[in-house]
Amino acid sequence: MAVAAPDTALRHEVRLNLARAGKDAAITAAISFALLLPLIGFKTVQNMRNELELETRFPLLLTIVAIITAARLFGLVVIEPWRERRALHPPAPNATLTAVKSAFANYFTPFAMGFVVVYPILILLVVPQGALKWIDNFGIQILIYVMLGWGLNIVVGLAGLLDLGYVAFYAVGAYSYALLAKAFGFSFWILLPMAGCLSAFWGILLGFPVLRLRGDYLAIVTLAFGEIIRLILINWVSFTNGYAGVSGIPRPTLLGIPFNASDEGFAATFGIEFSPVHRTLFLYYTILALAMLTAYVTVRLRQLPVGRAWEALREDEIACRSLGINTTNTKLTAFAMGAMFAGFAGSFFAARQGFISPESFTFLESATILSIVVLGGMGSQIGVAVAAVAMIGGTEIMRELDFLKYVFGNDFDPTQYRMLIFGFAMVLIMIWKPRGLVGTREPSAFLKERRTILGSFVKEGHG
């Protein structure tokens, strides 16, 4: 009997846990049913006379409620005990402030850089038919966001200035290139630095009034600026052509050689057969070079006094000021640098698309770029790149999931769930890792050995 006693106690406890889990799951079911009843249970549709009518979707509603309840039950019965057991036997606490970089971290960067350089060639070898799509949608698209993420990383990650209107500078760059190229016929390579300068100028212009603001307030004011610029782009029709956008933007050339099928074209000049892949490859390596330039400049700037002033500003503005750092200049340079790279990315975007409209520069873009920076772990270059690949690549992959049509029927369109999942992923990743994927800090100055600082030891002031 002495042996059986703990066994029954254990069984009793398990039964209690199950009862509790069952009750909890019932509550979850009730809440999710009530929550989803109006919007999933009913659908408003327009009939022939343009009146709204209701349709019901109760089977769908019940299925979703069942899925949520099952997930909750699974969490309570399987994951919760597992976490409790793990909490009972914690791994040896890592109490040291710093850690030597792991071998993985040391080799990941060169490997990733090598991979992005050979990526289009790999694609051409593996899927020659769909290569254009894979290089354009995945390669170029992701690299634009990597570059924007790195640019915003200077403002948010290094200087700690929360900017929710970053897309404004992207728009300035894009419209600078589009309008100047169409009006004066300048080439891409002349306008690229010019667009960067104009964006940097706007960065200073918009940065100046917000010097005194911090944190959330700064975020909201920059958001307002971003929206104002977008609304002006929409409403100043004589200048920007409003909603209709600017089309027929000249494509970039390689030292004056255009990428077309004409006699002066790239293919004819080099005596190879014309293929649209040439231009895509050229664009890919251009944006890769621009992104690498952004990363390189950021890494170098961190070693310079201005970069160190940025990071000091992020950690504690008051301490920074009492040490005699000119916070005005520090903030303005951060805004200007960040805006400049957004301007480069913007003019590249305009050149790649050949068409731009205010639709491309909504608040959602700013939110996407900011979320890439925060999810990546603010200040970490690798983290930002990984986050950009995950978020943008993930949403692009949603376009490719045609096989789901066989599961859910032909009306099923995976692309419309893209942003839904994107938003939910933002919430989940924040709950899972509030400090982002790479939460450690790498000081630019160190004693003897290069070490990183764990995120849990980083305490930021307001900035």
Add this chain to the structure above:
Amino acid sequence: MEVFIQQLINGITLGSIYGLIAIGYTMVFGIIGMVNFAHGDVFMVSAFIGLIMLLILTTWLGMGSVALALFIVLIVSMVFTSLVNWTIERVAYRPLRGSFRLAPLISAIGMSIFLSNFVQVTQGPRNKAIPPLLRDVIVLMHGEYDVTISYRQLIIWAITAVLLAAFWYLVSRTSLGRAQRACEQDQRMAALVGVDVNRTISITFIIGAALAAVAGTMYLMYYGVVNFSDGFVPGIKAFTAAVLGGIGSLPGAVVGGILIGLIETMWSAYFSIDYKDVAAFAVLAITLIFLPQGLLGRPEVEKV
């Protein structure tokens, strides 16, 4: 003159809607110090819930009395929207309380994207229009341009006034309001003297959502059309109202809301209707830059 008075009436109506949303922003900011970015989308969700309830009542049950239908719609929308906001707080904000300062903001932006896309996916991207309700107007002044006030506008004014009175009573005279103000000042101290902080914050979100639901239903009634993307701009304008009135200050939110409503309608009438949103955003930026404590707020003092 007629135009001015007419725009005054329209502006106060619009401002009441903004003011009700702004209370949700200002309360949440006051108590947990975060900008609840998803609040504008909660407002939009409430308008959709109201729309669906209205359709159930009118097309299925054939309810004749518009006033009774509106009353039921209002109550149902308040209940469901409160549940939505309560869940959002539990799922997306509570795990991040006391965390890194940017985390709740990003989580709220994610929630905002999620909500608007959820409505887009479940209800479709098109504008949802309902036949106009309560079209009758009262002519106040005859002239070459009649100044009118519609029953709709009168109802909006009346509901806003009644709700604000009830809300003011709740916050200033009940133990719940006391608990809220205590949490605003110092959460740990409030917990030590026996205030259930989590419950108080949940109730704050519920109240904010209920007021947003009233605003959403009235928005639907006033404009007769709602779209999944309607949460963003009214949300920003309501936030502007909260900032203009002084964030954290409840009377400030209402005053700010009415001011923003007036600025928007007057701007549309006298300058250009295309740039009315620019005016609202510019007010937001100018207020934050030159008057960060707002009209009725307390200045923020930072201690080192």
